[in-house]
Amino acid sequence: MELSEIGRYNTTTEASLVRARLQANGIEAMVQADTAAGTIPTLASSGIRVLVAEADRAEALEVLERMLPSGN
Numbered sequence: 001m002e003l004s005e006i007g008r009y010n011t012t013t014e015a016s017l018v019r020a021r022l023q024a025n026g027i028e029a030m031v032q033a034d035t036a037a038g039t040i041p042t043l044a045s046s047g048i049r050v051l052v053a054e055a056d057r058a059e060a061l062e063v064l065e066r067m068l069p070s071g072n
Contacts, residue, residue, distance in 0.1 A: 002054040003030075006061060008047030015048040018064065025063045027056045 006029075009015040015031045022029040033048040052060045 003051040004054045004057045005049050005051055006057060006064065007050045009050065010047065012048055015050050018050050018067075021067060022050075022052065022060055022063055025059075027052055027060050027063065029060065 007015075007018060009018065012031065012033055015033070019029040019031050029050055029052045031048060032051055
């Protein structure tokens, strides 16, 4: 299965919330980060990635769009 990045986040908490929302919408997602970033967020210099299957990318981006506050 080919994975596609749909976002990068500053903390594992943010990335985990996105993953949970995607999973609640039937989209399997995974968080990819080095282990140090969970305890010292500033070590995640490139961000903590959320990945989905390439086939689910468009639907996942729609879910993320709905998560944004209106007006943004």
